[in-house]
Amino acid sequence: MARRTLKIASLGSFLMELAVYTVFVFVYFFLVLHFLGNWIKHLFDQNRTLYATVALALILVQGVVLEMLTTALLKLIRRRET
């Protein structure tokens, strides 16, 4: 019974994390990515090596930041539960 309650609580935490994460991502998406397109295209046409460096940096940074964001959110929600 206790195990079942714990499982339901974990699922609740996870869904809450998912909802908060979705809000963050959509804000980021519309604020940052929307305005990045033209600059990226300019870079692609002008300097391919710089474009490659920026492209790799962007995806690496986004990967690390989103990983940190999801981990932090999960910790925060679990701390509130306990």
Added chain:
Amino acid sequence: MDFLVSGTHISPLYLIVVGFIIGILGGFFGVGGSFLAGPALFAVGVPMNFVVGTDLAHIVGKSIVAAKKHRVLGNVDIKLGLIMVVGTIAGVELGAQMVQQLKRHANADIVLAISFIVVLVSISSFMGWESWQTLKMTKGKTPKPSAKRKLKPDASAIGHITKWIQKFHFPPMISLPNSGIEKISLWTILAVAFVGGVFSGFLGGGAGYIRMPAMVYLLGVPTHVAVGTDLFEVVISASYGTFTHAIKGNVDIMIALVMHTGAAIGAQIGATLTEYFHGTRIRLAFVPLPLIGAAIIIYSLVTGHHVK
């Protein structure tokens, strides 16, 4: 939304949903998900050379999330991953050069698409057969997943081939305690990684659909560790692949960034799910996925128009 670099118009919601699904599958199976991401991009009109490079870029971001999660679960053999990076990078470069050669001919799309179909169907058929045989072999004896069992090689119908490969004594020999392997030739690991790298550079993605099964069947790495280690290795090798493809003009980073927003959360879910499944079941569940990718490409080729 217009993606200026590749000159395509794609709904961002479509990319986020595709990324999310691929994220779950990637986190669960330890693959980049190019068997679905490639066809999904090709299906909405992204040129095949951009499909290859862009998919690699999106995989970099997604694999960071899943690899970190797997590391926490104790599923990453860092020593094995770092060795494999060397072989993979050499293979990726060869694969990328092959794409460059093809781009000079008008039929690059068709050659890449047919190669993709052949590889996907072959892997799916083999894994389906092997997993089914293993399940029959271990009927009633399938242990529940646990941390202690992770270091033992999973039961496999072709376990004798794995043992035969491990007997190949060509120095230097190394041990991989985190994968439960006492001794294996460095050259065997590099060869497996190199072949995976060629597929990665040629067809896009991290080629986890080749490397994950190869680590399990050829090197004898337990499935859970193969999944985590493959993801760790993919972060490094796909970063190199992204850079080299971007210089060659094959990467639309905006598409990759949008896809990754969905993939990041999917990868967390997928990686967590591996805790609840045994290795053979994970491999069996993998079987239909490459076939879905192959079906999407076949549809696009046969009808001559893309799925919008």
